[in-house]
Amino acid sequence: MAEKILFYTHPMSRGRIVRWMLEEVGTPYQAEIMQFGTTMKDPEYRAVNPMGKVPAIVHGKTVVTECAAICAYLADTFPEANLAPPVKERGDYYRWMFFAAGPLEASVTNRTLGVDIPTERQRMVGYGNYAEVIATLERAVGNNDYIGGYRFSAADVYVGSQIAWGLQFGTIEKRQAFVDYVARLSQRPAYRRATEIDDALVREMKAAS
Structure with missing residues (x-):
């Protein structure tokens, strides 16, 4: 176009x-x-x-x-x-793009606003609880250089931005996997x-x- x-x-x-x-x-x-x-x-x-x-x-x-x-x-x-993998390889690409748009943003926002989801109500909330969301995200960015695996993609732009802001403003815990991931992305021209x-x-x- x-x-x-x-x-x-x-x-x-x-x-x-x-x-x-x-x-x-x-x-x-x-x-x-x-x-x-x-x-x-x-x-x-x-x-x-x-x-x-x-x-x-x-x-x-x-x-x-x-x-x-x-x-x-x-x-x-x-x-x-x-900036997008081949269609047959987009499982992680889609997964993490929408994980960041849904569970991550919702859990971080609620935590920042002081919204506490009672344990017995967590199954009613799409993200469950903040601790599980952050632990899941930590594993995802800690296991590979990029969120979808071996190659940079648009999912890294979106997920990386969410993590970078969270670290900057203290809404996401400062874990080494997050710090290293953001450092890799911030080197891109x-x-x-x-x-x-x-x-x-x-x-x-x-x-x-």
């Missing part, structure tokens, strides 16, 4: 995940910086994402929201970037480019405020 991607984001949001993914893909994109509580809630943007949140992308006539979905879409749309762009935008916003 030749269309340039329109990328709605804010440098202090989950949009950082998608910028990293876009830099990995290497396709041209135009970033539109949205503001919390104002332009994100405008009717014009709600026509793109009714939730009034970022990130979102528009690619031709295709609109995609939700970070995991955007990462998966970009990996499939630009196969030359080699695309990660560094994306981080430099968003960090520069944050500095500009702070200087202007």
Whole structure:
């Protein structure tokens, strides 16, 4: 597809995940910086994402929201970037992408908000409990260089971002497997480019405020 991607984001949001993914893909994109509580809630943007949140992308006539979905879409749309394994080898790729979007994010959010799930109610919750989620994730990133095994993929962009933020803000326990995994990912040129762009935008916003 030749269309340039329109990328709605804010440098202090989950949009950082998608910028990293876009830099990995290497396709041209135009970033539109949205503001919390104002332009994100405008009717014009709600026509793109009714939730009034970022990130979102528009690619031709295709609109995609939700970070995991955007990462998966970009990996499939630009196969030359080699960010998704062959279909027959995608078991771990899908598993961990959606594990991070579901159990990991839900358990970390609830723990951060002080939501304690009673033991007798844990079977009603998709993730069970935080301790099991973290232990499962630790084994996954500790057994291989990448979340899906031997090769880097879009799942690493998404899962790695979740872990990196959790370590930074203290919402995920600082275990050596997590530290080592994030260190490997942060050496990627695309990660560094994306981080430099968003960090520069944050500095500009702070200087202007």
